Amino acid sequence: MDVLSIADLRALMLEPVAPASPLLPRSLLLVDSAAAQGFDEARVLDWLRRIPAPVIAVGGDAGPLSRACDVHVPDVEAAKRLRKIIAEHPLAASTLVQTLRLTQKLDADSGLVAESLAYASLQNGAEFRRWRQVHEATSAPDESGAAVEIERDGERLSLTLNRPLNHNAMTVEMRDALIEALTLALVDDGIRSLDIRAKGRCFSTGGDLREFGSAPDPSTAHAVRGLALPGRLLAMLAERTTVYVHGACIGSGIEFPAFAGRLVATRDAWFQLPELRYGLIPGAGGTVSIARRIGRQRTAWLALSGQRIDARTAKLWGLVDAIEG
Incomplete structure (x- = not known):
């Protein structure tokens, strides 16, 4: 070599x-x-x-x-x-590093646009198509109740991801519920603080693989992300938001909470960006949110290697702000 x-x-x-x-x-x-x-x-x-x-x-x-x-x-x-x-995965790897080089020069909102365009280009690429051909879709577990539970206590709004049997995967249902709840926090001047947690064994295993590539086409998927990306709203609420994560925080399960002003992890929390194995790059804002916390090079290493880091390493790097519990 x-x-x-x-x-x-x-x-x-x-x-x-x-x-x-x-x-x-x-x-x-x-x-x-x-x-x-x-x-x-x-x-x-x-x-x-x-x-x-x-x-x-x-x-x-x-x-x-x-x-x-x-x-x-x-x-x-x-x-x-x-x-x-x-x-x-040479196409995805090349797109990843070029996107990170670009997003570090842009403001957060422009960075999200750049990431989404790059992600869309890969959704129609050979590497993602190859992954889809061998991936067998399974049925989602049947769970009742709201995908995101909302509780108001005076000036405080609490959100809880509520799909524990599905490991709180970021489905379209979960995304839309988060958009609705975060929009409420943005427009209601009486909400001074926001906290986000999750039920079950983990915070979130990221995008639901059953829904990967389910948009009519990549350009439409990019347009949807422009209208409905929870991370964009969370970034606007960052100063008054704390997210508490535990267990697995994979893909969007860390990309989304990394936009919060304060991110608290339990000792059993671990973090991973696996998108490259699908022929993709982080698509829920990670090239912006994570890179602003730990830098371009460490973000690239996480995404290229696909390796996990534990809560202690995440705290050392600045991915999380505190470890509790």
Whole structure:
């Protein structure tokens, strides 16, 4: 596995085409950051940021060089693990890092538009179609009552996700219920604080896989996200909102709560962004909400690796603000 030196990068810059792309045999670039301490040649760093594929810094933190890359890993073994995943989903991996590069330059609302457009492009892509072909839909458990329970106590509004048998998956029903409740919090000046919790063993396992790709077409799905994305409303309520999470917080199950002004986790909480395995990227606002909490590189690592982090790591990184219980 080639880990490129500064000299290698300078040589590649002279080539007429990009050195890595999801359409080329090389779908990522590995850069030796251990041997590049203090390197800050602007033309090389700017070139790295424009490569249409993941750029991974390997080894010690080289300051400007490491920060110019999409992900920073400690050693070649960690790089090998990412390379395997990226090779299996090169289009989604490339779209992910390019989206994160873009959203860090935009305000939150514009970032959400950029993410949704990128997500829509992948919904019609070969990698997502391949996943759908082998995924067998199952029936959702039958649960009664409101998808989101709403309780008002003076100036306080409490919301509780109420689909525990379905692990509080973010179905269309759940999304619409959240939109309705969050809209109430926005328009009612008497609501000074908002808290959000969930029933059952976990906060949420994210988007319900039964509904993935169920929109008539990707452009319509993008238009729907523009009208009905709970995270956008939660961002507007952030200063007065606390979200309490526990157990599994997967995909939108962490992308959504990360918009809150305060995010509290139990000790058993764990967090994961699995969308790449479906040929997708986070689509519930995660490239904005999570990246603003833990930075672009850690967000990219979470999404590219698909690995879980526990509550302690989440607190250390700033993904959650406190651990209680």
